Amino acid sequence: MKKDLTLPAPRDAAPAGGEPLLVAQGLTKHFPITGGFPIKRKVGAVQAVDGIDLTVHESESFGLVGESGCGKSTTGRLLTRLLEPTGGTISYRGRDITRANRKQLAPIRSEIQMIFQDPYSSLNPRQTVGTIIGGPMEINGIAPSGGVEKRVRELLEIVGLSPEHYNRFPHEFSGGQRQRIGVARALALKPKLIVADEPVSALDVSIQAQVVNLLQKLQREMGIAFLFIAHDLAVVRHFSQRVAVMYLGKVVEVGDRDSIYSRPRHPYTHALLSAVPEASLTDEADSEGRERIRLAGDVPSPINPPSGCRFRTRCWKAQDTCASEEPPLLRIEGNREGHLTACHFPEEPTTAARDEDVILDPALAAAEGVNDPR
Numbered sequence: 001m002k003k004d005l006t007l008p009a010p011r012d013a014a015p016a017g018g019e020p021l022l023v024a025q026g027l028t029k030h031f032p033i034t035g036g037f038p039i040k041r042k043v044g045a046v047q048a049v050d051g052i053d054l055t056v057h058e059s060e061s062f063g064l065v066g067e068s069g070c071g072k073s074t075t076g077r078l079l080t081r082l083l084e085p086t087g088g089t090i091s092y093r094g095r096d097i098t099r100a101n102r103k104q105l106a107p108i109r110s111e112i113q114m115i116f117q118d119p120y121s122s123l124n125p126r127q128t129v130g131t132i133i134g135g136p137m138e139i140n141g142i143a144p145s146g147g148v149e150k151r152v153r154e155l156l157e158i159v160g161l162s163p164e165h166y167n168r169f170p171h172e173f174s175g176g177q178r179q180r181i182g183v184a185r186a187l188a189l190k191p192k193l194i195v196a197d198e199p200v201s202a203l204d205v206s207i208q209a210q211v212v213n214l215l216q217k218l219q220r221e222m223g224i225a226f227l228f229i230a231h232d233l234a235v236v237r238h239f240s241q242r243v244a245v246m247y248l249g250k251v252v253e254v255g256d257r258d259s260i261y262s263r264p265r266h267p268y269t270h271a272l273l274s275a276v277p278e279a280s281l282t283d284e285a286d287s288e289g290r291e292r293i294r295l296a297g298d299v300p301s302p303i304n305p306p307s308g309c310r311f312r313t314r315c316w317k318a319q320d321t322c323a324s325e326e327p328p329l330l331r332i333e334g335n336r337e338g339h340l341t342a343c344h345f346p347e348e349p350t351t352a353a354r355d356e357d358v359i360l361d362p363a364l365a366a367a368e369g370v371n372d373p374r
Helices: 072-079 102-109 129-139 148-158 163-167 175-187 205-222 233-239 257-262 267-274 283-289 320-324 362-368
Strands: 020-035 041-057 061-065 087-092 112-115 193-197 225-229 242-247 250-256
Touching: 020 072, 020 225, 041 061, 041 072, 041 087, 041 225, 041 250, 061 072, 061 233, 072 112, 072 193, 072 225, 112 175, 129 148, 129 163, 129 175, 148 163, 148 175, 175 205, 205 225, 205 233, 225 233, 233 257, 242 257, 242 267, 250 257, 250 267
Parallel strands: 061 225, 061 242, 112 193, 193 225
Antiparallel strands: 020 041, 020 087, 242 250
16 A cells, blocks of 8 residues: 655644744653562553643643543643652753652743533632632632632633622532633633633533633633643533644644645544444435544554554554554645654545444454455
8 A cells, every 4th residue: 555655744833823832752651560479569550641842822722631540630730730740851031840749830820721521520618719719829829900809700700600609619509600610710820821621521522612612712812822632522622723633642643724634644643533423314415415434443552552553453554564663743745834644554535424334343344344445
């Protein structure tokens, strides 16, 4: 099979008017596995994040998507320095913060905030809403005009809650309201970057749109950069300007929203997009409109990932080269500037339906009477 010509390109070309805010290069996080008795020793490592490059620009919304367990949340915690990286570098506004200690990170902490996935466990049940939101200001010695209480009440209004909720406790709120409290807490220090770790996955569908629209409004009005982590492709498409796709600790494709969703090149991205449900009047209309790809098996263990391309064990285009050589993240001929793909044999830039569905599960193919295209 003939390869597409690959062209070296700068990592994540900046969108118009946006300067690099947070840059990660070769970012790695391996969690050690210990065993043995009576002396514990390292017997392996979980390669949660394994050498990824990401750039988030000022005032942009950047999406990070992938299956559960691919390393998205770990990446978010590394970028906020809640976890210590095993390797690679993290720079914020041109300053290396990879090994910065607590004192060196103090002035940066207020500029990088995080919204956590579970609104039920991320708020202290023993503290009132006023204490939860006002605490970061007191810890950082910030004295807003009019006092902390006035500012907290203003933040509650900004996120769509009543200022009268100031003295209430978290258990008195619904999940969506709790997440709004978490958003208000993140805004308290006027951050430049917010890492939102699946902020709507624990909420009802009816509430998800409200929270996403709130975040989008804040991003637009306050100029805050967002790293939006999610596995829901529809939500990421609605919120993010650029998107990175992760698989088993690696970034396999990066590009602007239109390129990723309408002209993907990596087989894994194609498989993800083919799984997104779309409304159609008939089954025939759906089958004629877009491709269907169903992968066999589960994601391999991050303790012992496949050699070469990590997606090759589930890929319908895998060849010997894929096992021996890890594909670099490069711009493929015909891609837009800044659209990078890590694949030796990239897919055609379309999500249109194929002549035959890609079904890698032999049992499923036999049951449906479909020939495996491999």
